[in-house]
Amino acid sequence: MSRLTTETTENTELEKEVNKVTEAVIGCAIEVHRELGPGLLESAYETCLCRELAISKMAFECQRPIPLVYKGVRLDCGYRADLVVAKSVLVEVKAVDQLNTIHDAQLLSYLKLSGLKVGLLINFNVRVLIHGIRRKVIGEPGEVSL
Numbered sequence: 001m002s003r004l005t006t007e008t009t010e011n012t013e014l015e016k017e018v019n020k021v022t023e024a025v026i027g028c029a030i031e032v033h034r035e036l037g038p039g040l041l042e043s044a045y046e047t048c049l050c051r052e053l054a055i056s057k058m059a060f061e062c063q064r065p066i067p068l069v070y071k072g073v074r075l076d077c078g079y080r081a082d083l084v085v086a087k088s089v090l091v092e093v094k095a096v097d098q099l100n101t102i103h104d105a106q107l108l109s110y111l112k113l114s115g116l117k118v119g120l121l122i123n124f125n126v127r128v129l130i131h132g133i134r135r136k137v138i139g140e141p142g143e144v145s146l
Contacts, residue, residue: 021086028052033129042095045124060085066113090119
């Protein structure tokens with residue numbers, strides 16, 4: 001006996017919306033990189049990315065606190081997401097020589113702690129920005145798409 005469900009349709013619509021958000025964030029990041037190029041501090045890129053998102057009329061939060069729940073107690077350990085865009089995409093801004101596995105681990109940890117499923121790791125310290133962008137998606141527990 002088959003059941004009718006809207007779960008697949010709902011997931012597809014959510015995925016489309018998140019894809020639109022990530023595309024918009026990447027577009028804004030490319031604009032920032034075109035204007036500034038590599039070589040500045042993370043804070044400069046983050047501030048300019050926030051400005052570009054505002055110009056694009058995207059909803060976002062800068063420096064959003066990420067609490068840690070330890071043994072059922074919510075603790076403020078000082079973790080902060082650089083940006084959360086449209087309440088669905090966590091963005092970590094970097095300005096490093098190269099992205100390393102520790103940067104991926106940080107993004108994945110922030111996603112798990114925040115409850116968000118999609119994250120962008122954007123390293124502005126590259127000649128061509130597309131070479132400094134990584135998108136991570138967390139699915140069901142234990143399932144990670146890299």
